[in-house]
Amino acid sequence: MFEFNINDHKYKNIHMIGIGGISMSGIAILLKNNGYNVTGSDLSVSETSRHLDKNGIDYVIGQKKENIKNPDLVIYTDAISDNNEELIAARSLGVPVVTRGVFLGGLMKNYKNSIAVSGSHGKSTTTSMISKILMNSTKNPTILLGGDLDEIEGNVHVGNEEILVTEACEYKGNIRYYYPSIGIILNIDEDHLDYYKDLNDIIETFKSYLKNQDENSKTILNLNEENNKLVIDSVQGELITYGQENPDADYNATNITFDEDGKPRFDLIMKDGSTVHFELSILGRHNINNACAAIISTLESGVDIETIKNSIQSYKGLERRMQLLGNIDGCKIILDYGHHPSEIQVNLSALAEHTKGRLICVWQPHTYTRTKRLFNEFVNCFDDADEVIITDIFAAREPFDTSISSKDIVDALVKKGKSAKYLPTFDQVKEYVLSDIKENDQVIVTGSGDSDHLAKMIAGISE
Structure with a gap:
């Protein structure tokens, strides 16, 4: 160690x-x-x-x-x-x-309390929600984020040694080195397949992580996620669960509604049976899950409920997380980091409910391994989009692979009746999108490579 x-x-x-x-x-x-x-x-x-x-x-x-x-x-x-x-x-x-x-695991032990947010999706949003709540309280947390948060003017805040808030990524088994006082498990999905053999391999890593914790630790877990249930027996300390319309959960989000823009409102039935109403300023049902994890972890850290409510409502999100970049002739241009089929599907579903015109998805695939291993999932994640535009694959750490291409995905989408185009370069995408969009359309540019540059090109933002 x-x-x-x-x-x-x-x-x-x-x-x-x-x-x-x-x-x-x-x-x-x-x-x-x-x-x-x-x-x-x-x-x-x-x-x-x-x-x-x-x-x-x-x-x-x-x-x-x-x-x-x-x-x-x-x-x-x-x-x-x-x-x-x-x-x-x-x-x-x-x-x-x-x-x-390994270093982050060693660093974590310097703090009296630590909150580590794990899961395949939603880590950065949840961690930044927690950070905002703690910053608005009497705490002075040390924060390590996976994105820039306005309140701390970046992705890090150097506070005191009382509490550390950080993301806990499972890639290459890193999560096994972490020993938080409060650990959050949002979801467990099939990802990082350049390292893991399959979903079971990932689940075993989460089990190892949980078995490493001591009896004084707390694990906050989304009970609506089926894969999460597979690791519950490995929890060593206190287990606290949450869910949506799930009476078996310790904290249950119910009476869920959305405003005309798709921002959720819900009542949270607390562990003690009381009910508290929450309103979010970010889009999507999935963000109710992220909010619940943030609410519970900060309650457990001693923050009062009014500070939590106000902080959650005023939270505007992170860069590259359903970020509204601009409006061109009545068409919204949105940027998101989503690069896994589940993330893309959830975001498109949230936008589709509140799009008056067409919903156009521009996707830059991330890594050949992920694109190949999750091929069928990608083909089926764009159902809520009216049109799909796919660029060349962003290789990241991988060598060029001729056995998979973006055109393969496009061909499969067209075969199932979806309007889809393969436009390999950013310049081609920009030219096509700007010539095609109409009033009331929404364009979401998604991916974890350098697709943020493409989104800004479309939105007319100079860098």
């Missing part, structure tokens, strides 16, 4: 390989603000680079052995392979090296 005491500065000089990632950049800023000398490298400039610059963190573009200048510790992201020059150099010098996940 990796031990890290944030106050003793045993590892005074820390180098981070892949520092431009959203999680890595947050950790870098946290360390810098706690008196550490932080350097890093990445392959390209990213959206998070401005946060690194603002905090005076030195980083270089390009990864080579010369960047390793006798650090006390090297942290590297999961995208880094064993043949990375910097990683090889650090190991040859005998410098301790740890993955981001």
